[in-house]
Amino acid sequence: MPRALLVGLALAGAGAVPLVANNYVLSVLISLAMFTGLAYAWNIISGYTGYLSFGQVTFFGVGAYTAAVLIIKLHVAWPLAALAGGLLAALLSLPLGWIMLRLRGPYFAIGMLGLSRIAERIAFAWEPVTDGGRGLYLPPVLDLRAVYWAVVLVAAALVGITSLLDNSRFGLRLLAIREDEGGADNLGINTTLAKLQAFVLSAFFPGVLGGIYAWHVSYVDPVTAFATQIDLTAIVAVLLGGAGTVWGPLIGGVTLSVLAEVLWARFPFIHTALFGALVIVTVLFLPKGLADAFRQRGWLAPGRAFLRRLAARPAPLEAAPE
């Protein structure tokens, strides 16, 4: 199948980059893959399910601290530590999601922001584990290639998972919740459960990425691990690319990286304002993101093809019930 071939080629190409690239290029690509991955994770709860979160960085920070502590105190290998960071983030997201997902719309968004601020405060205060504001120092990373492969693997996994989600009944349930939660409830969709499942997915991957991040920069402190800027970048990437789509986060992530290199490096003092302006301009003039614009020009196939494909090729009549 050409599709499988394409995916294989893309993965092989991405995997081969460290063989030719220098450390600077690798750093740029690590950061690109990291933010694209975070954008994909955010896209599940906020893009598909419609629960706009301003605080998924909570789970990034939890992952970063978990991995750092495991590496420093228990000498766990860093990939395992990062995985443990993801698992703890997912575990934590169960009770938190159960409570927070009772809030809807803007209340959920701001409630999550508050949660991330609490998490930061706790990291400051819990000195025996986090060493407070001084932060935790990890052994320096000399070889960036492994970090690169790990981040790209997570990002690629998220693209794959999103593609599966986009073509699954679970994905349709999430979209139904986004469109009309009450209506979905009345059709027999256990919305509480579906939302929680999406929330856990959107917490696990930032946790893993946080763990990899801690290893990558060899340092974790409350301000950087729970930085609002991290959420912001993921949110802007998804909005720009197209929320609730398979390719939106990637398109947005890449566009944002290019913008950052070309534009923002020159105007560091108005960096935040440019982000804000980008959010407003996107919402006003490109509410469905670049992915939709690309689709209208025929550069990108429409998403959620699975039902259409089945409808075009219906089951043999005798197999059908009724």
Added chain:
Amino acid sequence: MLWEPVLWGQLLIHGVMLAGLYGLLALGLNLVFGVMRVINFAHGELVMLGAFLTFWGYTALGLHPLVALPFSAAVLFGVGWALQRLLMERVLGGQPMAALLVTFGLSLIIINVGLLVFGADIRSIPVVSGSLRVAGFVVPKARGLAFLTAVALTVATVAFLRWTAFGRAIRATAQHPEVAITCGVDVRRTRLVTFGLGAALGAAAGSLIMLILPMDPQSGSLLILKAFAVIIVGGLGSVAGSLLGALVLGIAEVFGSFFIATVFGEVMAYVLLLLVLLVRPAGLLGIAER
């Protein structure tokens, strides 16, 4: 915990004084929500902007903060009006998330402008010092002044909403925009005034908060979280609920800081918020859907 009447009374007084400020802080946010059904995510930044204008009036022009406050509020009224006119009108009535995201983008721009204009330093207005002794309790003059002004402004706003024609127009628009239109209310103008008023109330709250707590251009995000907690704890769309929420939050913060840890005081708003959500999702007095 030891039962010491004087200490507890002292803490209670501090909590209530803080609550007066939180009530005013949440009032503007609640008002805009009531009329527009939009959570103005930039409310904290408008508060910060108002506070820094007052600070500027104090340092550059030598104005007493209470003299500078009306000017700062007037400027912010204009800013709020302009934002509604130029931005919010384009997204109201559309996707609810669009309005939230626009105010979110706006908050980032205002923070950045604040950093460029005012610098990143933490500022305060230490104009009033000293304390009074009232019935054996210590009341710092700055806190007392901020509290009394905040209460006066809150009472004035509630009275304005209740007893003036324009206030009734605002409340009518909040309850039934369609009915308000048929009754001859100029809904568009009402919304413009409401957003302006929300920003002006925020500016007043910010100016008063700066009398007792230092601020920097990034403090807005912390303030909106407190305002938000007040509204959720009290119950959405209920003025009485907001006042109760402010009281609960102010007192809880003071006691939490004193008896547990300063950090706990800071996160108290959210601990409360989570508890309320867990036990009584509609808020202590709220009935509104969310």
Added chain:
Amino acid sequence: MLHVEGLEKRFGGLRAVDGATFRLQPGVITALIGPNGSGKTTTFDLITGNVRPNAGVVRFEGRDITGLSPWQVARLGLGRTFQLPRLFGEMTVLENMTAAVREGTLREVVHRALKLLDFVGLTAHADAPASSLSYGQRKLTELARVLMLRPRLVLLDEPFAGVNPTLARAIADRLLALQRQGTTFLVIDHDMPLVMGLAETVLVMDMGSVIAAGAPKDVRDDPRVREAYFGTARP
């Protein structure tokens, strides 16, 4: 089939539903009529779990479903539609049909959805976003969507309101066809001739309780009904 007893809901001082009691027979189309504000939609909300009653019991096929969540009620085979159709606007009609279905392979589900879309005459719109449909098409899609759950009882809230007479007749015919296959319906509507022709049994609500029940013509001649219905605001 459905057994409602002493159902009560207060909103503040207002008794929206005040001791409503009735039974539905299986395989029958029952009409629920009554003046505006008599508590019909709230009764639906109480049955499907959208609103919790202050008192009373709802039994569905012998099982107490009072206080269950809407999704639990729906999974037991009790579906509903709304006065204003609640479709998932950004999703296609076909996606609307399949989103909530759990049983069967995807192939079977899609096939069934296409058959039902054919049944309501919307096959051509299967891939159109629900938000692009006309009002009448939305009503039909919502009806087809609830049928995807193979409900044994469906509550329809004003299926004919705002629909042109031809389409209303078409919807009524579909309901009769489904009834012949064994589905039970409870229908709220104000289109008296249509409802009286469709329903075998009529329930009349006034001031939150059921004041009369019976065959259409008996109910029409009931003096209490005349007073509640025609004696007040209506001519």
